[in-house]
Amino acid sequence: MKRIEFLHWVLEIDVDKTKDFYKKEQEVCTCLDCKNFRKACKYINSSVMELFLQLGVDPSKPSLLSEFGEEEDGKRLYIGNYHLTGKVVKGPTCTSSTWNAENTATFGDAAIGFEMDHIDTLSSPVLQIGFEMKLPWVLKDDLEQDE
Numbered sequence: 001m002k003r004i005e006f007l008h009w010v011l012e013i014d015v016d017k018t019k020d021f022y023k024k025e026q027e028v029c030t031c032l033d034c035k036n037f038r039k040a041c042k043y044i045n046s047s048v049m050e051l052f053l054q055l056g057v058d059p060s061k062p063s064l065l066s067e068f069g070e071e072e073d074g075k076r077l078y079i080g081n082y083h084l085t086g087k088v089v090k091g092p093t094c095t096s097s098t099w100n101a102e103n104t105a106t107f108g109d110a111a112i113g114f115e116m117d118h119i120d121t122l123s124s125p126v127l128q129i130g131f132e133m134k135l136p137w138v139l140k141d142d143l144e145q146d147e
């Protein structure tokens with residue numbers, strides 16, 4: 001387990017197990033909202049992206065992803081989560097229902113929070129990173145079907 005300090009959190013993460021998890025073939029949703037997310041990942045806030053890479057998370061492969069429509073600035077609001085092997089040693093955790101400014105971190109268009117979780121496909125302890133991220137629409141048009 002690698003100790004990672006991030007703002008007011010101390011995390012212990014098994015980066016190798018997490019990387020292995022993201023290397024595995026995963027079922028990929030082919031809807032346009034998800035396709036757009038995968039292409040727009042490079043626009044994720046750089047501080048958040050840096051954390052994801054440090055943890056071994058592949059941001060293009062969320063465990064759960066929902067799109068909440070176009071914002072006033074033309075960006076799309078995405079809410080979802082990632083899973084990794086690790087735990088929060090110090091700092092607040094939250095759930096989607098207790099999510100607030102105190103137990104999460106906001107960087108520009110992105111906010112993240114940590115929650116302990118359990119899933120069968122990943123070695124325990126399982127940590128979930130919940131996110132809200134606004135990303136641009138980068139597919140050429142709503143009918144784009146290529147990949």
Ligand SMILES: [Zn+2]
Nearest residue numbers: 029030031034
């Ligand atoms: Zn989808």
